[in-house]
Amino acid sequence: xxxxxxxxxxxxxxxxxxxxxxxxxxxxxxxxxxxxxxxxxxxxxxxxxxxxxxxxxxxxxxxxxxxxxxxxxxxxxxxxxxxxxxxxxxxxxxxxxxxxxxxxxxxxxxxxxxxxxxxxxxxxxxxxxxxxxxxxxxxxxxxxxxxxxxxxxxxxxxxxxxxxxxxxxxxxxxxxxxxxxxxxxxxxxxxxxxxxxxxxxxxxxxxxxxxxxxxxxxxxxxxxxxxxxxxxxxxxxxxxxxxxxxxxxxxxxxxxxxxxxxxxxxxxxxxxxxxxxxxxxxxxxxxxxxxxxxxxxxxxxxxxxxxxxxxxxxxxxxxxxxxxxxxxxxxxxxxxxxxxxxxxxxxxxxxxxxxxxxxxxxxxxxxxxxxxxxxxxxxxxxxxxxxxxxxxxxxxxxxxxxxxxxxxxxxxxxxxxxxxxxxxxxxxxxxxxxxxxxxxxxxxxxxxxxxxxxxxxxxxxxxxxxxxxxxxxxxxxxxxxxxxxxxxxxxxxxxxxxxxxxxxxxxxxxxxxxxxxxxxxxxxxxxxxx
Numbered sequence: 188x189x190x191x192x193x194x195x196x197x198x199x200x201x202x203x204x205x206x207x208x209x210x211x212x213x214x215x216x217x218x219x220x221x222x223x224x225x226x227x228x229x230x231x232x233x234x235x236x237x238x239x240x241x242x243x244x245x246x247x248x249x250x251x252x253x254x255x256x257x258x259x260x261x262x263x264x265x266x267x268x269x270x271x272x273x274x275x276x277x278x279x280x281x282x283x284x285x286x287x288x289x290x291x292x293x294x295x296x297x298x299x300x301x302x303x304x305x306x307x308x309x310x311x312x313x314x315x316x317x318x319x320x321x322x323x324x325x326x327x328x329x330x331x332x333x334x335x336x337x338x339x340x341x342x343x344x345x346x347x348x349x350x351x352x353x354x355x356x357x358x359x360x361x362x363x364x365x366x367x368x369x370x371x372x373x374x375x376x377x378x379x380x381x382x383x384x385x386x387x388x389x390x391x392x393x394x395x396x397x398x399x400x401x402x403x404x405x406x407x408x409x410x411x412x413x414x415x416x417x418x419x420x421x422x423x424x425x426x427x428x429x430x431x432x433x434x435x436x437x438x439x440x441x442x443x444x445x446x447x448x449x450x451x452x453x454x455x456x457x458x459x460x461x462x463x464x465x466x467x468x469x470x471x472x473x474x475x476x477x478x479x480x481x482x483x484x485x486x487x488x489x490x491x492x493x494x495x496x497x498x499x500x501x502x503x504x505x506x507x508x509x510x511x512x513x514x515x516x517x518x519x520x521x522x523x524x525x526x527x528x529x530x531x532x533x534x535x536x537x538x539x540x541x542x543x544x545x546x547x548x549x550x551x552x553x554x555x556x557x558x559x560x561x562x563x564x565x566x567x568x569x570x571x572x573x574x575x576x577x578x579x580x581x582x583x584x585x586x587x588x589x590x591x592x593x594x595x596x597x598x599x600x601x602x603x604x605x606x607x608x609x610x611x612x613x614x615x616x617x618x619x620x621x622x623x624x625x626x627x628x629x630x631x632x633x634x635x636x637x638x639x640x641x642x643x644x645x646x647x648x649x650x651x652x653x654x655x656x657x658x659x660x661x662x663x664x665x666x667x668x669x670x671x672x673x674x675x676x677x678x679x680x681x682x683x684x685x686x687x688x689x690x691x692x693x694x695x696x697x698x699x700x701x702x703x704x705x706x707x708x709x710x711x712x713x714x715x716x717x
Contacts, residue, residue, distance in 0.1 A: 205666060207659070235275050237264050240282060241291075242271035243339060252291055256282075320344060327389050331364065334382070336374065339367035347392065360390050361397040368402045376411050383410045424462050427550060432456045439557060439587065443580065451562040453616065459554035461593070464546070471541040482536035492529035551593040557584050558610045566615040577613065584609045 203211070241252065246269040253272065256263045261282065264273045274282055324342045331340040347358030364386065374382075383395045400408040436456045443452040475482045559580070565571035585605045592600070699706040 210659070235262065237273040238276045238279050239266070240272050240274045240279065240286075242266075244270055244272075246270065248291070252286065255286065255289065255291070259285075316346075320346060323390070327362075327386065330385060330389070331366070331382070334378075336369055336372045337366055338369060341365040344390065346390070358392070359397055360393040362386055362390070362393060362399070364398070364400045366400065366402040366408075368404075374408065379408050379410060382408070424460070427462075428458060428460050431460065431550075431552065432458050435555070435557075435587070435591065439559065439584070442583065443559065443561070446576075446580075447561055451616065453560040455558040457556040457558075458552055461551040461553050462549045463551075464549040466544075466546045469541070469543040469545065471539075471543070473539045473541065475537070475539060482538040484534050484536055486535040488531075488533040490529070490531040493526070495526045551595075552591055553593060554608070555588050555591055556608055556610070557588065558612075559584065560612045560614065560616065562616045563613055569613050572613050577611065581606075581609060581611060584611070 206214070240263075241249075244252075249265065249269055249272055253263065253265065256272075256274070261278060262275060265271075266273060324344050327344070328340045328342045331337060331342070341364070343363045345361045347360055379400075382400065383398055386398050386400075387393050387395050395410055398410075402408070435458070436454050439456065440449075440452060440454045443454065474480050561572065561580070563569050563572040585602075588605055588608050589600055695706070698709070
């Protein structure tokens with residue numbers, strides 16, 4: 188066994204010494220790469236990746252979960268702060284299902300499920316109201332936590348007490364909300380308004396004025412009470428003004444650019460916007476029949492009285508001296524017989540009663556100014572633009588102004604007023620962007636030369652490398668063949684008896700093989716003696 192190891196070591200040593208320096212470096216680099224890869228795969232595959240099982244949980248709850256995991260023999264890591272716990276990634280789903288079956292995590296908060304689990308006849312009104320309030324706070328907090336950017340929410344509600352008497356005034360509820368938001372989280376005005384509406388609609392008699400919302404950095408989220416849904420801040424007004432001017436400018440630019448060319452027209456639009464919001468109530472009464480100015484008769488009362496005979500009767504001419512008498516006093520007539528007739532008619536007509544609550548739009552264009560510069564077809568000749576085309580452009584601009592202005596704000600527009608709102612200038616445009624020809628990128632000739640030299644050098648290196656590999660292979664084959672020839676032991680098949688002459692001949696052959704120089708000297712000595 189020892190001889191075998193000795194021989195193996197000797198063979199390895201001989202093999203290593205027979206290799207060239209480059210091959211030794213290759214063997215060492217390959218072995219080091221294989222060892223490094225094996226170490227990396229071993230460490231990577233045997234590494235345990237921990238993921239969060241529960242976070243933002245109270246330390247007492249983490250302690251109970253830790254006891255359960257210890258009983259199951261599961262490895263875990265408690266995160267700094269004691270409010271989160273991590274487990275191996277492969278066991279995450281199974282642990283969540285098993286812990287959920289055992290009631291973990293138990294937040295200890297009261298929600299609406301508490302009523303179905305703890306309902307009983309022994310609950311007093313005060314206890315029921317407290318449980319109801321706690322459940323409402325929990326459910327509202329869960330709703331708020333579902334909003335992106337909010338990690339946690341605490342809600343404190345104050346519900347009004349119901350009065351004993353019917354005529355007692357109804358009190359209003361209030362809400363105070365503490366949010367735990369992500370660092371640097373900002374909410375838009377629309378999101379804050381939606382949050383206020385969510386809280387306000389969750390409780391009866393809860394106005395947005397009685398809601399207070401802030402985060403853990405003592406930043407208040409106030410509701411932007413603009414009085415309408417259009418936005419009355421200066422930023423909003425400037426944004427609306429720029430949008431209107433930009434749309435009008437693009438409209439005019441597109442139309443005139445199609446007519447004259449996009450690079451021959453420059454348009455500028457200025458506007459005066461009325462942002463006043465008007466809210467009014469109109470109570471109108473109109474007849475049903477507008478032609479005859481009559482309504483629908485709801486009730487009609489007619490009284491007819493008549494008398495005929497010889498007895499003295501009321502008659503004569505009404506006295507007109509007293510204007511307040513309303514012609515109801517009569518004097519006696521001279522004749523004894525006569526006729527009397529009285530007709531009275533009372534009609535109650537119904538009319539159309541119209542009630543309108545009108546909110547006027549705050550965006551009214553009170554005035555517009557359009558400035559247009561046009562380059563004539565011949566840039567240096569302003570007269571090359573015909574008068575007809577110039578008049579057509581003016582009519583187009585007048586139409587745009589007339590249709591864009593608010594009718595009530597602008598009133599009746601005359602041609603002179605429209606002409607004052609339009610400025611048309613025909614002149615060469617000196618500052619327009621020149622259309623440069625696209626330059627073609629040409630590759631210099633020296634790039635091709637360098638590329639050819641590099642390609643030739645690569646080919647030469649590849650050829651030399653292949654020759655070297657072939658030469659090394661031939662040397663290895665010759666060395667292996669020589670080693671095999673030395674290892675082969677040829678038996679002497681000469682059966683004749685060894686004599687002194689044969690022994691001397693073998694010694695000479697051995698000397699010629701092992702010490703050729705001494706053998707040559709011996710031959711020269713023999714030749715000189717003869």
